[in-house]
Amino acid sequence: MAPQLDSYFKQVDHLSGSFIERLRKAVAIPSVSADEDRRQDVVRMSEYLVSELKTLGAHVESRPLGPQPGKEHLQLPPVIVARYGSSPSKRTILVYGHYDVQPALKDDGWATEPFELTIDDKDRMYGRGSTDDKGPVLGWLNSIQAHQEAGVEFPVNLLMCFEGMEESGSEGLDEFIEKEAKKGGFFDAADAVCISDNYWLGTEKPCLTYGLRGCNYYSVEIKGPGQDLHSGVFGGAAQEPMTDLTRILAGLVDTHGTILILGIAALVAPLTDEEQSLYGHISYTMDNLYESLGSHTSVHATKEQTLMARWRYPSLSVHGIEGAFSAPGAKTVIPAKVTGKFSIRTVPDMEIEHVNRLVFAHVEKAFEKLGSKNSLRVSCQHAGKWWVASPKHWNFTAAAKAAERVFGVPPDLTREGGSIPVTITFEQATGKNVLLLPMGSSTDAAHSVNEKLDRRNYIEGTKLLGAYLHYVAEEPMTNGA
Amino acid sequence: MAPQLDSYFKQVDHLSGSFIERLRKAVAIPSVSADEDRRQDVVRMSEYLVSELKTLGAHVESRPLGPQPGKEHLQLPPVIVARYGSSPSKRTILVYGHYDVQPALKDDGWATEPFELTIDDKDRMYGRGSTDDKGPVLGWLNSIQAHQEAGVEFPVNLLMCFEGMEESGSEGLDEFIEKEAKKGGFFDAADAVCISDNYWLGTEKPCLTYGLRGCNYYSVEIKGPGQDLHSGVFGGAAQEPMTDLTRILAGLVDTHGTILILGIAALVAPLTDEEQSLYGHISYTMDNLYESLGSHTSVHATKEQTLMARWRYPSLSVHGIEGAFSAPGAKTVIPAKVTGKFSIRTVPDMEIEHVNRLVFAHVEKAFEKLGSKNSLRVSCQHAGKWWVASPKHWNFTAAAKAAERVFGVPPDLTREGGSIPVTITFEQATGKNVLLLPMGSSTDAAHSVNEKLDRRNYIEGTKLLGAYLHYVAEEPMTNGA
Ligand SMILES: [Zn+2]
Numbered sequence: 002m003a004p005q006l007d008s009y010f011k012q013v014d015h016l017s018g019s020f021i022e023r024l025r026k027a028v029a030i031p032s033v034s035a036d037e038d039r040r041q042d043v044v045r046m047s048e049y050l051v052s053e054l055k056t057l058g059a060h061v062e063s064r065p066l067g068p069q070p071g072k073e074h075l076q077l078p079p080v081i082v083a084r085y086g087s088s089p090s091k092r093t094i095l096v097y098g099h100y101d102v103q104p105a106l107k108d109d110g111w112a113t114e115p116f117e118l119t120i121d122d123k124d125r126m127y128g129r130g131s132t133d134d135k136g137p138v139l140g141w142l143n144s145i146q147a148h149q150e151a152g153v154e155f156p157v158n159l160l161m162c163f164e165g166m167e168e169s170g171s172e173g174l175d176e177f178i179e180k181e182a183k184k185g186g187f188f189d190a191a192d193a194v195c196i197s198d199n200y201w202l203g204t205e206k207p208c209l210t211y212g213l214r215g216c217n218y219y220s221v222e223i224k225g226p227g228q229d230l231h232s233g234v235f236g237g238a239a240q241e242p243m244t245d246l247t248r249i250l251a252g253l254v255d256t257h258g259t260i261l262i263l264g265i266a267a268l269v270a271p272l273t274d275e276e277q278s279l280y281g282h283i284s285y286t287m288d289n290l291y292e293s294l295g296s297h298t299s300v301h302a303t304k305e306q307t308l309m310a311r312w313r314y315p316s317l318s319v320h321g322i323e324g325a326f327s328a329p330g331a332k333t334v335i336p337a338k339v340t341g342k343f344s345i346r347t348v349p350d351m352e353i354e355h356v357n358r359l360v361f362a363h364v365e366k367a368f369e370k371l372g373s374k375n376s377l378r379v380s381c382q383h384a385g386k387w388w389v390a391s392p393k394h395w396n397f398t399a400a401a402k403a404a405e406r407v408f409g410v411p412p413d414l415t416r417e418g419g420s421i422p423v424t425i426t427f428e429q430a431t432g433k434n435v436l437l438l439p440m441g442s443s444t445d446a447a448h449s450v451n452e453k454l455d456r457r458n459y460i461e462g463t464k465l466l467g468a469y470l471h472y473v474a475e476e477p478m479t480n481g482a
Numbered sequence: 483m484a485p486q487l488d489s490y491f492k493q494v495d496h497l498s499g500s501f502i503e504r505l506r507k508a509v510a511i512p513s514v515s516a517d518e519d520r521r522q523d524v525v526r527m528s529e530y531l532v533s534e535l536k537t538l539g540a541h542v543e544s545r546p547l548g549p550q551p552g553k554e555h556l557q558l559p560p561v562i563v564a565r566y567g568s569s570p571s572k573r574t575i576l577v578y579g580h581y582d583v584q585p586a587l588k589d590d591g592w593a594t595e596p597f598e599l600t601i602d603d604k605d606r607m608y609g610r611g612s613t614d615d616k617g618p619v620l621g622w623l624n625s626i627q628a629h630q631e632a633g634v635e636f637p638v639n640l641l642m643c644f645e646g647m648e649e650s651g652s653e654g655l656d657e658f659i660e661k662e663a664k665k666g667g668f669f670d671a672a673d674a675v676c677i678s679d680n681y682w683l684g685t686e687k688p689c690l691t692y693g694l695r696g697c698n699y700y701s702v703e704i705k706g707p708g709q710d711l712h713s714g715v716f717g718g719a720a721q722e723p724m725t726d727l728t729r730i731l732a733g734l735v736d737t738h739g740t741i742l743i744l745g746i747a748a749l750v751a752p753l754t755d756e757e758q759s760l761y762g763h764i765s766y767t768m769d770n771l772y773e774s775l776g777s778h779t780s781v782h783a784t785k786e787q788t789l790m791a792r793w794r795y796p797s798l799s800v801h802g803i804e805g806a807f808s809a810p811g812a813k814t815v816i817p818a819k820v821t822g823k824f825s826i827r828t829v830p831d832m833e834i835e836h837v838n839r840l841v842f843a844h845v846e847k848a849f850e851k852l853g854s855k856n857s858l859r860v861s862c863q864h865a866g867k868w869w870v871a872s873p874k875h876w877n878f879t880a881a882a883k884a885a886e887r888v889f890g891v892p893p894d895l896t897r898e899g900g901s902i903p904v905t906i907t908f909e910q911a912t913g914k915n916v917l918l919l920p921m922g923s924s925t926d927a928a929h930s931v932n933e934k935l936d937r938r939n940y941i942e943g944t945k946l947l948g949a950y951l952h953y954v955a956e957e958p959m960t961n962g963a
């Protein structure tokens with residue numbers, strides 16, 4: 002029997018004005034984690050959350066993480082953990098979000114003040130952090146409040162984990178989660194995990210996200226002369242590191258996205274008929290792609306190929322070169338040491354170490370073929386594993402029912418090309434299923450200028466989060482995969 | 483009959499202390515032409531020259547060049563023109579130098595204050611502009627003074643042209659020279675030209691320079707998406723401009739310096755036996771090269787091949803990429819628009835326009851082969867022609883005798899890989915032979931930190947400039963080639 006949600010939904014609509022005020026106050030705190038000078042604003046934002054959660058009757062703790070590695074004078078912002086309800090007869094759901102934001106300056110090209118929530122005539126709510134990730138974080142708080150004011154019993158025990166360093170590498174968070182997920186830790190009782198920190202594939206239809214690509218990031222350094230040389234004086238006499246580097250970078254991938262590194266393709270899990278059948282239903286068109294690219298320069302011609310290329314196949318991107326001339330104008334330098342940067346987005350079943358071995362062997366062999374006197378160093382700067390969950394798990398089927406209940410359509414089952422490292426940390430630390438349940442839409446411009454959250458996504462999203470808790474409280478645990 | 487130079491030489495030695503003081507005062511004026519805030523120091527340096535030249539009895543004019551193009555509020559530094567002697571029975575020699583300098587900050591890594599002439603125990607005189615080009619400019623003034631004080635008649639009419647924007651593109655100079663070289667202009671009477679603004683090939687032996695390579699500088703812009711993309715989200719779905727650019731840059735030149743652009747090699751003037759025979763005598767070793775490279779990463783194994791590669795064969799250097807990620811660290815960007823920069827050092831008989839046509843055709847064909855949906859734009863940012871004079875011209879044979887007289891060895895006849903555009907301007911405007919007669923040595927670090935001029939090069943160099951004027955006054959004009 003479907004949960005009784007009408008009075009909850011009605012109360013969300015009734016409170017929508019105050020929910021927007023809550024978001025307005027949050028956006029007004031410039032909690033930019035990358036900016037040392039804004040660290041006290043990040044802390045102020047954590048205090049705002051603590052205060053709001055206490056008012057709602059939650060048990061709240063502000064957990065210090067110690068000094069920031071490499072900046073011993075600077076304390077990391079705390080992790081806010083909170084518990085709402087602790088009934089042994091209810092399921093326990095752990096949710097995650099972050100209260101820090103990307104940097105933003107009016108001068109970057111914002112049409113409005115980035116730290117003033119500004120609502121236009123199409124109900125788009127502009128402001129840094131509106132969609133990433135203050136809106137979703139407050140969605141959980143809103144949902145508690147609407148249950149209280151509607152007099153509807155809260156369906157689960159809710160554990161919350163809100164961090165303040167997500168946009169700056171989540172310093173210290175992995176260890177924290179691992180510790181708290183252990184026996185007796187704050188997250189110990191969790192039956193499932195839900196993260197609301199990504200986006201719909203489009204603007205109309207909700208989605209559940211069950212997979213993320215990993216990322217192996219590489220440096221190829223080529224070094225020759227002791228210092229930069231003048232090309233007039235030494236051009237033709239010295240072997241040039243840039244010549245070698247361009248030839249190595251050119252052998253990694255072709256214009257059509259085919260990775261040229263021997264052995265990579267063989268690591269990719271074959272496409273099953275069942276998986277292939279998922280893509281046709283997804284609400285996405287090539288015009289959606291062209292719009293987000295701002296061009297027609299796609300690799301593939303069809304929606305299915307494009308989505309698979311983004312979600313379930315690896316890709317290789319050359320990002321740039323450090324140490325070479327990169328400014329406007331003309332400089333006749335022979336750079337002495339240049340470092341090419343590229344990364345591979347990884348998918349099942351590509352293991353980090355296996356990919357590294359193939360990349361190193363490929364680059365070393367390519368360099369050897371050049372017969373250069375320069376020296377080569379290739380290394381993996383960092384690597385994060387891909388993640389794929391089963392969309393048939395009860396955590397997902399519950400969320401799918403909630404989404405259909407709120408939006409009237411079954412959600413798309415999506416994967417994402419980028420990585421959200423905390424996903425895999427929660428999965429491994431808790432051993433429980435992790436669901437990504439986005440609130441914002443594809444046009445929200447997280448990390449960019451004019452970030453926004455549509456009023457509809459915020460208010461219906463608050464309904465969605467609450468509805469999800471009802472469905473997940475009742476969903477038969479038949480699919481534990 | 484060889485000129486009587488003993489009393490001139492003796493007087494130079496006698497005045498050496500005051501010549502060094504003259505250089506000290508000049509180095510103390512930070513006449514950095516690239517720095518707008520230092521423009522009045524550049525002007526102050528011009529006034530110092532005017533005052534010194536007047537004291538020596540020269541006719542001096544400070545010629546304004548008007549506002550700096552693109553910076554209409556900023557006046558260009560003046561060109562100082564001067565005439566010392568105007569006897570119809572004497573030859574007229576036009577000399578050129580520049581009184582502006584490269585930027586320098588102690589923090590750049592200078593061991594001493596850059597704008598304080600500091601002499602160490604090996605008589606190396608450190609200071610910005612010491613060798614480039616204040617030492618040589620003052621060398622001409624010193625030579626006038628030593629003639630006066632020794633009571634030796636000055637052998638020629640000396641025309642001087644000292645500019646204050648050489649390190650910043652010699653704005654406005656070409657038009658000025660062209661005008662003054664015309665009938666009735668200040669340089670009209672010149673019989674030959676001498677420029678002292680380059681360097682010996684080594685540290686022991688003087689040289690005369692009779693050739694310079696030209697430079698064609700290119701941009702290859704590749705453009706795809708409307709804005710930078712996240713490689714997680716779009717990697718595999720979008721054709722990436724960096725992929726195309728690395729493949730184009732990789733096809734320009736190989737590790738061993740061979741230019742891969744069809745048709746370039748055929749433009750190079752063949753090596754004659756006569757020219758080849760010049761290289762063996764030149765005082766230069768592979769160890770000299772290794773020392774200046776700071777490595778053993780040479781293209782060639784022998785001195786002769788190396789010198790020819792630097793002086794008489796073209797070279798192609800890839801300088802860098804604008805628009806890609808170039809900072810330290812890891813950024814997962816797909817750059818939307820990237821511009822590769824490369825240049826070709828040109829030699830006889832490569833014509834600028836012909837080279838451009840071959841480069842454009844090569845790049846366009848390489849791009850076409852990629853089958854990319856991105857767009858390409860290749861252009862020549864700037865081009866300067868190569869220059870080669872006949873080292874048998876009387877201007878050179880006179881200078882060779884002077885150098886042998888001062889240093890006891892015949893000078894090396896050298897060319898340079900880099901360009902000194904004013905050389906070709908003087909040659910074309912006056913129609914006279916231009917000689918490059920360097921004062922400083924290969925270790926002087928012009929344009930770098932710890933620029934210096936050895937006391938020996940300054941004092942013997944002053945003797946050389948004076949001796950040159952005596953020999954050039956008498957040299958039979960049999961080789962006018
Ligand atoms: Zn986020």
Ligand SMILES: [Zn+2]
Pocket residue numbers: 580614615648679
């Ligand atoms: Zn110079």
